[in-house]
Amino acid sequence: MLKILSKKLKRQLRLLEYLFEGDSYRFNDLENLLGCSAKTLRNDLLDIHSYASDIKIKMTRGEGVKATILPHVTEDYIYHVIKQESMEYRYLEAILLHKFKNYLELADYLFISESTLRRIVDKINPTLHRYGMKVQALIKLTGNDQIITEMTVQFLMEKYHYFEDAFPENFRSLILQLIQAFIEENGLQPQFTHLEPQEEKLFYFWVASRILLLQNEESISSISKKQKKFRYEQLSVERLRLPKTNDLINEQLATYIFDKPFVHQLFDIESASMKNPIILALNNFIKEVEEKYGIICEDKQRIFRKVSILLQQNTVPFTVYYKKNSLFFKNNHSEMKEIQLRFWNKMKHAMHNHSILLNDFEGFTTTVFTEILLYWPVLLKMFEENKQVRALVVTNATLKYDDYLLSNLEHQLGNRFEFILRKNKTISQALINYENYDCIISNISIDKSYNIPVFGISVFPKAREINNLIHFYQELLA
Structure with missing residues (x-):
């Protein structure tokens, strides 16, 4: 969804990424990197100064341009402030999280005119069409409900560090009760206990996003009972109600919330299948590396599960993050580069043989390789000295x-x-x-x-x- 940013904000995001690395840049170098004039660059720096208060930019004739970033500021800050500045992202967030009676109510909510609202929709609709979605009547997103859910989850995950900060107490209480009943009835306590906090947060936001979608939809499509992998009898007895519509959460609504591939993968209901050609190629790659260096990848199953979830999410790349800078280790060791190239070729071969198309092959493979190194730290350590x-x-x-x-x-x-x-x-x-x-x-x-x-x-x-x-x-x- 980077495409929906204005040309100005795209340029300012790139500028922030360069400055976030901590290096000093001459004005001429930044002008060439960004493809803009000196006047435009100075205006961009003044704009950034106005909305990114935790990044202090110094401009001197001798040292050029350098950013001083407060120690607590992490990478996601620069993307957060850009999204806050983007009217297109604010519009998308509004229609994902809220229900509006008409476009006048939405325009008033965003403090924009009707003509601006229409221009925003005309701009983002072509990108949404690629994923089978569109904005209807200026106020509602229509399309595959699972893709809309994943889009909502991504917005929430990037905006809030903690689930507790995202919703009012009564809404959080409903989600916690719903999840507790679901976990207990289906005997998922062991899997739930072993979820990483980030995965637990992801699950909370998934349930919250499904409920938001339920409240914003007029009706839901019927669900075949053959698809059900969970039980909901106990959950239905809880008599929990949707906050806005006050509808009782029955078995059909519970199925709509939980019986989805994301939840199956999260709780290993459908574990990473070795029949999946990408998982199979990844497994073969890890085996080759294990044999070559005589080391064991103890977290192999965790890597497979991470990749399975990444494959599911790859269909909805709505994040504003630049793939080229967000991942990959700053390691110049030639043998490490050779390992990465071997992995890249194995992935490309598997996808070509099975006619698999990904929205961003390079970004996906880089992400997966980073996950391998993060969950197999002994591999990277082999190319480094012993010092703590x-x-x-x-x-x-x-x-x-x-x-x-x-x-x-x-x-x-x-x-x-x-x-x-x-x-x-x-x-x-x-x-x-x-x-x-x-x-x-x-x-x-x-x-x-x-x-x-x-x-x-x-x-x-x-x-x-x-x-x-x-x-x-x-x-x-x-």
Whole structure:
């Protein structure tokens, strides 16, 4: 959905991505990279200064253009502010999350004119048509309900760090009761307990998005009982009601919410099938690497499941993220590049032989390769020296998220980093010098500057944030 951004915001997003890397750029270099004039570049920098308050841009004749980014700011911030500036994204969010009686009510909600509303629809409809959707009567999105659900989930996941922040308490309470009844009746407690917090959040937003869709639709299509993989008798007895329409959630509505491929994959109801040519090619690739280096990929099944979900989501690439910068490790080792090329060729061969088409083959394969490295850290470690970086982790999250953050960092970086956690307590330069830390990792703003690097980290660490820490580790080795 990057195409629906205005030309101006596309350029400003690219500019933010360049500056986010932390390098200094001469004006002439940025003009050439962005294909714009000096006047346009200066106007863009002033615009960014007005809406991206956590990124401070310095412009000097000697050093050129450089951004100072507050330590707690993570990669998703730049995409969030761009989407907030985009009227097209605000419009899409409005019709996904709300129901409007007519276009005048929607125009009033967005503080725009009817003519602007029509221009937005004319702009985004061609992109929506590629995925079998369209905007009807300016106020409603029509098309495949599963694709609309996945689109809504993606909007919510990118906007809210925590499920608790997304909805009013009564709506959250309904979702939690609904999920609890569903889990208990179908005996899914073991699978639910082992979901990663990010997967659990994804599941909550999926259920919320299905309910939003139910409330915004006039009716739902009939569902064949042969498709059902879950039971809903106990859930129906709970007599839970949809918040707006006050309809009782019966067996048909519960089936509409839960009996979908995403939920099947999440709970391994339909585990990653080795009959899937992409999964089969991935399995063969991992076996070849295991045999060549004499190492075992212990999280192979988790990788397969991740890829299965990625394949499901690949049909709806509505994110604004640039694939080229969001993934892949900054590792120049020639043998690692050879491994990636082998993987790329194996994926391409499998897709060609089985006539599989993906919206973004390069982005998909890069994402999968990154998942392999993240869940198989011993493979990447083979090309690095033995040395640990001492990192002070500073958070203000709950114990549950702290435990998850540390376990995730330990799993992906534990043989490179030694992590020491402090719960939002006083940090001093004397403490850092005494403990001999190499860097600080934090999900909150750290006001004071220190003589060691500070890295922003999400509670659910993103691939690029992990990549940056690996890159820092590699720099220390150089």
